[in-house]
Amino acid sequence: MGRVTERRRVLRIRDGAVSARPDTLVAEEPLEIRLNGRPLAITMRTPGDDFALAAGFLVSEGVLGRAAELTSIAYCAGATADDGTGNTYNILDVKLAPGVPVPDITLERNVYTTSSCGLCGKASLDAVRTSARWPITGDFALTPELLATMPDRLRAAQRVFDRTGGLHAAALFTPAGELLDVREDVGRHNAVDKLIGRALQQDLLPLSEAVLMVSGRASFELAQKAAMAGIPALAAxxxxxxxxxxxxxxxxxxxxxxxxxTSMNVYAGERRIALPDGAGQTDSAGQTVKTGPQMS
Structure with missing residues (x-):
């Protein structure tokens, strides 16, 4: 298994004082994911939770939805470092259960793993609509006060960030605010895949009673991954x-x-935001509009 962090020499300049010292950096290495022996995708990731990362990626691609559809995930035994010193743990193979359709996607066709996939907006939306296994459900209500606690709790649960300052994080919360899981990675999309992959391995999909909290921005890619896992709320x-x-x-x-x-913008799905009695939003004409379920 690769290391999560690595040490590098750095020249430190502070208020005119210069010193040389080792610094702790987050590790970044490529991971090749193979599906039934065929190259599928390459992603740059922080080593750790690689099996969950691969499983979550395949959920996002519509390949997997249940733990029973997955036979095994294993590092490829023949993968060796350039100097021939042994397994690099940067290539793994996912084997589907018998009868599970193998998608017509290969590394040569450049499976997209970033928001710069070149697909137009409509094609991207249509792809999620046609491949998502579950509709978005979940009728819970989230108070602004509860949501306001999530970023700090996510930050407090990041084990590697304190040493490096260079990791994204993603967490799952219950609607009541219970922290279910936290994953870190140099790529925000990988952190989400690790969460979803762990949920698949525990046969918890769809995550219809969960809130996904991410440490950075909310790109289409992250919204797509949430939708494919049946997650009804995404906060960033x-x-x-x-x-x-x-x-x-x-x-x-x-x-x-x-x-x-306590500040936030709600861009969609206002019905899950619980506001105090009498609270609402004003439209462009200055009229008050009730939003979400009201709290008594």
Whole structure:
């Protein structure tokens, strides 16, 4: 297994004082995912939870939905480092259970793993609509006060960030605010895949009673992964993209951005936001509009 962190020499300059010292950095290495022996995708990731990462990626691609559809995940025994010193743990093979359809996707066809996939917005939305196994459900209500606690709790649960300052994180919460799981990775999409993959391995999909909290922005890719796992609410500390908002609105997902303290923007799925009695939003004409279930 590769190391999560590595040490590098750094020249440190502080207020005119210069010193040389070792610094702890987050590790970043490529991971090749093979499906039934065929190359499927390559992603840059922080080593750790690689099996969950691969499983979650395949959920996002519509290949897997239940633990029973997965026979095994294993590092490829023949994968060796360039200097011939042994297994690099950077290539793994996922074997599907008999009867599970093998998708017509290979590494040569460049399976997209980033938001810069080149697909137009409509094609991207249609792809999620046609491949998602579960509709977005979940009739719970989230208070702004509860949502406001999630970023700090996510940050407090990051074990490697304190040593490196260079990792994204994703967490699953219950609607009542219970922290279910946290994963870290140099790639925000990988952190989400690790969460979803662990849920698949425990046969917990769809995650219809969960809130996904991410440490960065809410891209279309993250909204797509949430939708494919049946997650009804996505919250981010930074901005969403326009296509992420479109996807959330189309699927019925609640999408919250700029979640910082008690301030936040709700871009879609307002019905899951519980406001105090008498609270509402004003439209462009200054009229008050009730939003979500009201609290007594």
């Amino acid at each position: 500390v930074s901005a969403p993209s326009s296509l992420a908002v479109d996807l959330a609105a189309e699927t019925g997902m609640t999408l919250i951005g700029f979640l910082r303290g």
